Structure formats: structure tokens, C-alpha cells
Amino acid sequence: MTLDYLVFDPSPCSFPRPRVPVLPRGFEPAGADDARLLSDVPPLNGRGVYFSRGRYALGEAYRRAGIDGDSALLAPSYHCVTMLDPALSLGADVLLYPLLADLAPDLAALDQLLERSSKPVKALLATHFFGFVRDFSALKQWCDARDIVFVEDCSHTLFTERYQVGGAGRYGRFVASSPYKFFPSADGGWLYAPDATALADAATDQAAWMAELRGVKQCIDAARLPRVGPADIGALDGQLATIFEDEPVAGDDRRVQRAAQSPQYQREVEHLSALRASRWLIGHASVSSAIHRRQANYRRWLQAVAGMPHCRPLYPELPEQVVPYMFPLCIEHPMPHFYWLKQLAVPVWRWDEMAVSACPVAADYRLHLLHLPCHQALSDDEMAWMIAALGKVLCGQVGGAGR
Numbered sequence: 001m002t003l004d005y006l007v008f009d010p011s012p013c014s015f016p017r018p019r020v021p022v023l024p025r026g027f028e029p030a031g032a033d034d035a036r037l038l039s040d041v042p043p044l045n046g047r048g049v050y051f052s053r054g055r056y057a058l059g060e061a062y063r064r065a066g067i068d069g070d071s072a073l074l075a076p077s078y079h080c081v082t083m084l085d086p087a088l089s090l091g092a093d094v095l096l097y098p099l100l101a102d103l104a105p106d107l108a109a110l111d112q113l114l115e116r117s118s119k120p121v122k123a124l125l126a127t128h129f130f131g132f133v134r135d136f137s138a139l140k141q142w143c144d145a146r147d148i149v150f151v152e153d154c155s156h157t158l159f160t161e162r163y164q165v166g167g168a169g170r171y172g173r174f175v176a177s178s179p180y181k182f183f184p185s186a187d188g189g190w191l192y193a194p195d196a197t198a199l200a201d202a203a204t205d206q207a208a209w210m211a212e213l214r215g216v217k218q219c220i221d222a223a224r225l226p227r228v229g230p231a232d233i234g235a236l237d238g239q240l241a242t243i244f245e246d247e248p249v250a251g252d253d254r255r256v257q258r259a260a261q262s263p264q265y266q267r268e269v270e271h272l273s274a275l276r277a278s279r280w281l282i283g284h285a286s287v288s289s290a291i292h293r294r295q296a297n298y299r300r301w302l303q304a305v306a307g308m309p310h311c312r313p314l315y316p317e318l319p320e321q322v323v324p325y326m327f328p329l330c331i332e333h334p335m336p337h338f339y340w341l342k343q344l345a346v347p348v349w350r351w352d353e354m355a356v357s358a359c360p361v362a363a364d365y366r367l368h369l370l371h372l373p374c375h376q377a378l379s380d381d382e383m384a385w386m387i388a389a390l391g392k393v394l395c396g397q398v399g400g401a402g403r
Helices: 032-039 054-064 085-089 107-116 137-145 209-224 230-234 236-244 276-284 287-305 334-343 360-368 380-395
Strands: 003-009 049-051 072-076 093-097 121-127 149-153 174-177 189-192 252-258 311-313 326-331 353-355 369-373
Touching: 032 287, 049 054, 054 085, 054 121, 054 149, 054 174, 054 189, 072 107, 093 107, 107 121, 107 137, 121 137, 137 149, 209 276, 230 236, 230 380, 236 334, 236 380, 287 311, 287 326, 287 380, 326 334, 326 360, 334 360, 334 380, 360 369, 369 380
Parallel strands: 072 093, 072 121, 121 149, 149 174
Antiparallel strands: 003 252, 003 353, 049 189, 174 189, 311 326, 326 369
16 A cells, blocks of 8 residues: 655754653662552563564554455554554555544544445554543444454553553553653563453564663663753753754655555564563663653643743643653644754654644644653753743743844
């Protein structure tokens, strides 16, 4: 199947490397409060199978759901390309279903997509975006009534039952997750099935020892990176004054066609397990600290952006049971605000490489929805620096001068 993609190439912009890590670094060992939480994390309790990344766990879920060259997958229109890559690698068609403004599935559109598909739909992928757990019970009933395998994407959720009761990991016949997004590990994905027999014969291969050593070095190097301090906050006005002197350089935003998976999906590693060091870190890191600090940082972002112009948080409230993956922020003017943030080396992320669909929400969020870090390893100075940089950019001011 050939899909049209919109791809943003930032090469002409010469963005510097982020000053703050997008994902956690360092290590905080588990304490007495973590024993129960860790016991609820599959596959630490014997449930599920480790993969090197969540995308390869998804690939195994798709394969077991019957996805192949003679079938189709239903997937959300707002997506990272690695959510589609495994199905394209299997030769399947991909149908993108529309989403509502809060990224909930538009259930009314599913039957129309099903009718228009030239191939039988074997599986549907549904995502708990940014860690905000959805009630997918109606969607699961829709799938069950049509003999479609429900695959639950928990890549943005910290899969601990104490915080996800009745939520993440409760609907899918297969549940894929990416623990490396929540722990300071070099890699890590897993696949879980509520019916243990569905994965009874699943197995992955161990990585080579050289890859293991590279993974350990990567974690050590990340923990040693210099950290942002108070002086960096004071330097923002001068840096912005320099940036504002030049016209923003637009990246190369183009439309391309692909008949296969993106380069981010590597078939040669799709059957590899997570590194041994990664599995150890995930099994021994403090889950309670990750939960509390992520929630605190998310609420700090909410408080900070409340008075900022040209933006709004996608989710202006944080329920107690939600462990956020990122802080999603909608901005009115990605050009120049996204450009200026990137030039300041703020670790802002977005899904600007996306398959084209008829969904207006996905089309809007592709460039307007920013993903900002809120992970547990962020220091107070790093949070203060990011908040100050965002506020100055959105106000377009340097030392009180407007632009």
C-alpha cells in the first residue's frame, strides 16, 4: 500500500542539540514504596515479552492479529510513523480513523472506513495519548462485534495497575508499551496479553554483548551531560536578541509517498529483546518517584502557561490516576514560535512526520501541538529555564521590547 506523508525536514534551520533531555536520565533506585508498583509492571511479574522498542512489540501484536498483505489495520490519524510502520512492513493496508479535539476516537466514522476498505480489517490500534487513559470499552465492543482484534497502545502510559485500574492495559487483546519513555534505559518495549496463552510461544533474541556495552555507555554518558542552571535563565534575553535579528528559516515541509515502512523501523532488530541493562534499570528504578515528579512537573507547566499568550494546554486538568508522558501544548503560531524555541535548544518535540488523512484535528496538531518534557529527572532549574524560554518566545519580547 502506498501512503502519502507530510514530512518536515528541519535541516535548513540548523537547530542546535537540546539543552535538556527529552527522556529521563540518571537513576533513582526503588525503595520500599515501589515493591507493589513494580510487581504490577509486566513483564517483571512474568507477564508479557520484552522487545527493544514498542514499535516491534506492535509488530508482533499485528502479526498475531492476522495482519498481512491481504488485510488492513485501522489506526489513529494523529500518530507517530512507528505506529504504522509494523503494519506496512507486513504488507497491510492502513486506514486512518479521525479523532476528536481531545484525541479520543471518532466512533461515528469507523463504520464508513470499514465499508470503504478493499481488504478485511483484522485489527484496530487505539492509543492512550500522553498518558491520559481513555475508556475504550465502547471501542472494544465495536471491535468484538466485527471480529476485529483490539490492539491497545500504552506507549505513553506508565503501566502500573494501581494507577490504571479500569484503564490502560484493560481492553486490548494485545497491549504494547515503551517503558524506555519512563525509565532511564537505553531501550525497552514490551508486549502483553491478558490471555497469557496468546503469547505462550512468543520469544525474542538477546542482543550482542557489544550492543549491551553501547547501551550501558549511552546511559552513563546521558547522566553526565551538563545541566542547565540559573545563569542560563539569565542569558535567555541575550540569546533571543541575537535570534530575533534574523528572519526565521522555514524548514522543508514536503509531501512524499511511501510504499513501505519508514527508516525508523529496522527489520533486523524486530525480534531482539531489550538490553539486559535496560531490563535491570526498569526493574529497579523508583516508580513512585517517577509518578509523583511527573505529575508535579505537569502541574507546574499548567500553572506557567495559564498566563501565556498564543497557547493552550491540550489537557488543562491532570486527574490523580494519570501519569503524564509529556506536556502537550497547542500553539497558535508554529512559525516563528517553534523555530525560536528550537534555536534556544529547548527540547520541544512534535509529530511533524505523519501520514495524510482527512482528519482536521490531525492536520492541525501535526505542526501546532508541541510535546514538552515533564519527566522525573528534570531539575527545578531545568523546568524554570524551559518555562522562561517558552514565555519569552510566546510573548516575543527581549528585555521588555516587543516584536
